Amino acid sequence: MTEHAVDGDRTTDRAPTGSWVRPDLDIESRQYSLNLRRMWQLTALLMIIVSVAPLMVLTAIDYRVTEKSAESEILLNTSRVVSNTKLAVEFSLVERIAALDFIVLDNSFSELNDCSRVGEILDRLQTSFTGFVDLGVIDSSGNQFCYVGPYDLSGVDYSGEEWFADVQKVHTYISDVFAGFRHVPHMVIAVRHDLPDGGFYVLRTSVEIGLLHKLLSNLEISGKGDAFVINQKGVLQTSSRAHGDVLEPLGLDVPSFSTTTRVYETPGADGTPLIVGYAYIPDTPFILMIVNQKTALLAPWSDTRRQVIGFLVVSLSIIIVVTLGVTTYLVGKIHWADRQRVAALHQTEYTNKMASLGRLGAGVAHEINNPLAIIKEKAGLMKDLFSLGWYADDPKLMGIVDSILGSVDRCSAITRRLLNFARDTDTNPVPVDLREIATEVLGFMGKEAEYRSIEVVVEMEDDVGEITTNKGRLQQILLNVINNAFAAVADGGRIEIGISSQDADYVGIRVTDNGCGMTEAQRRRIFEPFFTTKSSRGGVGLGLSITYSLVSELGGTIAVESEVGRGTTFQITLPVSLGQKGGAGQ
């Protein structure tokens, strides 16, 4: 049972061209990839929004909340420092006033008339307190009748001075800071003492503003903070770091009167926002001010913000990179899987198509075979009758009958080939003669070869025997590879099919063309599904990938060598026997 009973000859005329066995399925690959792109965009967008939006919102909320609390904290802080400093300044002034009060209570007017006594008192004052420069006693007419100090102010008449008028009204007087005769900023403290006879005298002293400087410079104020004292006319009473020197006018407005400590925000001279805290020092012309740049106060918070925002930016970058990467990877996988699925679908469809065509061909062949058999028998009977009777010698009649019989034989050849093809779609491994199958497949291409004057040569080594394999699959493989060769060669080209024995277990089929060849990059991708160089001519790029899987199905391998402009060689290696699985079907 090495030969099929139905084994027609392989006439190449009237052979159908090979086009109908090619996988000419349409794939809207363009639309297909568009959908995937959309899917990628949607997925990436959604994932990024979902992960980024909460992070941004959280950061924004945190920013606002911490900004508010930082602001209220600096206001509070400033207010506290101002209050404390105010108390200190107030206390040091009160202290000095109290000292003067003590002097006038401790000493009688007559004692104070004695300038040497006043000198002693000044000495003691200077020992106990800082800042006292001089001491003078002025009678109710404004005449400083006693003065001790570094200047010669004895006998000066203060009756016309404003402060002298004031001190008669208010018991204690504290002056603005002024340069005075000595061109040294100082302030004057005067205390009035009423005498039992209705008269009064005034104890007057000059105090250096170094006292205030000392208090203010001891403050620890962060950043570019500035603590100073102004009078109610807006003139600096102490020197400041950034707002001018002592006795210069302050660049800022004089804050409105308040009995309590207040803090407000105002734009500075150069437009930067300033935080100003102030307090009116009671019973004095002084206003304590602490001015700081808002940005400097907010610096610790800003640093934290910068870190948080830096962290946010880094996180966002990582999220976006990872999201895009993962989405690309997954969509790529889906794309790949989908292509595999479509390729598998196409292969199944292709195989089914081949089987259907086979069945169709077989059906037609079968139906035609019966009348053909009748024609053959009738014509044969006619010939028999002629041979027995008078017409045996009539060459014309005998010729006609022979012609009928010859035509019937030609028809049988066609129906047999169709039947063969149908039979070959069966899946049981059968013994196959490689030369025969190559010739059979070339039968389909015969017309094309003829039209395009392509020379097709089949060379077979003598030692190659039959191999047991799936004939239908092998036909498809050869058909596809030879089709490919036909597509590659120019008119008048040459295709060689070499069949040789590789070793005891394998045979090789080599299909060589001298066509256009392909580049190394094309060669590497040639068996990939949907890779085609014939897209402009309706190629889908499945032929060779199907071929590849068919060869694998038969337990063989397929390799390709190619050189641009020189041609291409497909080397198919097949096992001599398709294994035990197939043998059982025999």
Place this chain on the structure above:
Amino acid sequence: MKVLLVDDEHELVATLAERLAFRGVDAQWATTGRDAVALASRESFDVAVLDVKMPRISGIQLKKELERIHPEMKFVFVTGHGSEEDFRIGSAEADRYLAKPVDIESLVETLKEVVSS
């Protein structure tokens, strides 16, 4: 040598029988399985040439019925359908297996071989 030809194509079997007669083969024919069985029960045949695919009763079935009547009868299958399955059944069941259209000379040859074996 007596031969029974069974094929649903009347024209074919009748002509074939006539041509076989010219070649010294005594051939009778039937177009249905029932006729064939009736014929076989009346007289005995050396060989039966059966079409594998016939309406109502297939060649394989007919062979089994004929075998019951004439256990020593030989069988040659003829088919217009060259499928692998037919081929396997034909080879397994029959002594010989031929494809349509059958060449008369090779049929005669086959019949002679089958009878003498």
